[in-house]
C-alpha cells in the first residue's frame with residue numbers, strides 16, 4: 329500500500345513538472361505576438377483613460393490659485409497616475425508586469441514627448457520598447473509582409489505576425505484565395521479582376537468545378553453530378569433516369585441539383601415511384617390495391633377463417649394478423665387450453681406459458 333502511494337505521488341509530481349515545461353515552451357513560442365498585443369491593450373486603455381479623465385480636474389475644480397501655482401490638471405502628474413492605475417486588469421500578470429517595468433516611459437512621454445509623438449502605441453510599443461512593428465510589417469526587424477506593407481497579402485489574407493515582432497510574414501489567405509501572395513483563386517472561383525498587385529475572385533456557377541466566368545457556360549470542367557450538354561454548358565445529371573436505378577428495391581429515387589437521394593417506400597408498398605401508399609408499384613404482402621392505394625387486408629373478416637384452432641381468436645393488424653387464445657385460455661404445446669387455477673399454476677414448472685407472474689419468477 330505504502331509503495332503504491334509514494335509511486336502515485338512521484339507520478340503526480342512528474343506530470344506537474346511536464347506540464348510546467350510544456351507551458352513554458354508554448355508560452356515562449358507565442359511570446360513575441362502576445363507581448364505586442366499586451367502592449368496594444370495597454371496603450372488602448374491609456375487612450376480610454378485619457379478620454380475618461382478629460383472632464384475631470386483637481387477634485388474641487390481648478391481655482392485661480394491652482395491654475396497659477398500648480399500645473400493644470402490636464403497635464404498633471406495626478407491625471408497621469410489616474411490613467412496608469414487603470415491600464416490593466418488586476419488579474420493580468422503580463423500587463424501589470426509590463427506597466428511596472430516601463431512606468432518611467434509613461435512619465436517621459438506624458439511630460440516631454442506627447443506633443444511631438446501623439447500616437448502612444450507608435451512611440452511606446454513600436455519605437456521605445458520595441459515589442460510591436462508598424463502595420464504591414466513583422467518580425468524582429470519589422471520587415472514588410474508578403475505583398476508589401478501597404479496591402480499585406482494584397483488585401484486577400486492575413487500576414488503572420490502583422491504588426492508584431494513575431495511571425496514569419498507569410499500569408500494565410502481569405503476564403504476563395506490561395507497562393508503565396510493570395511492572388512490565385514481556389515477551385516470554384518475565377519479571377520474577375522487580376523493584375524500583379526490586385527485580384528478579385530468570384531464564385532463560379534454551382535455546376536462548375538472550375539471556370540472562367542460566372543455562368544454555367546463558363547465552366548472549364550463540370551462538377552460531379554453535372555455534365556456537358558449540347559450547348560457546352562454544364563447541366564444536372566438525372567441519376568434517377570439511369571437503368572438500373574441507383575436506389576434499392578424498397579426505395580424511390582429523388583433527383584436534386586448535382587446529386588440525388590434514395591428515400592424509403594411507404595411500408596404498404598413493394599417497390600414505388602414516390603412517397604405514400606398511392607405511389608406503389610405493387611402492394612406489400614398483407615396489403616391490397618384499393619383504387620390506387622395499398623390498404624391493409626383484414627384477414628380476420630375473410631370468408632375462409634384464418635385462425636382455425638379451437639378457442640382462439642383472430643386479431644387483425646397492419647399488414648398481418650395474429651391468432652391468440654381466447655380469454656381464459658392459454659397457449660400450451662400449440663394448443664389453446666383452459667387456464668389452470670392460479671394456485672396450481674405456480675406448481676406447474678414444465679408449463680411453457682409466459683404470463684407475466686410466471687416470467688418474473690423465472
Ligand SMILES: *[C@@H]1O[C@H](CO)[C@@H](O)[C@H](O)[C@H]1NC(C)=O
Pocket residue numbers: 521522523524525526
Ligand atoms: C491593378 O488593378 C487595380 C484594380 O483594378 C488597380 O487599382 C491598379 O492600379 C492595377 N495595377 C496595375 C499595376 O495595373
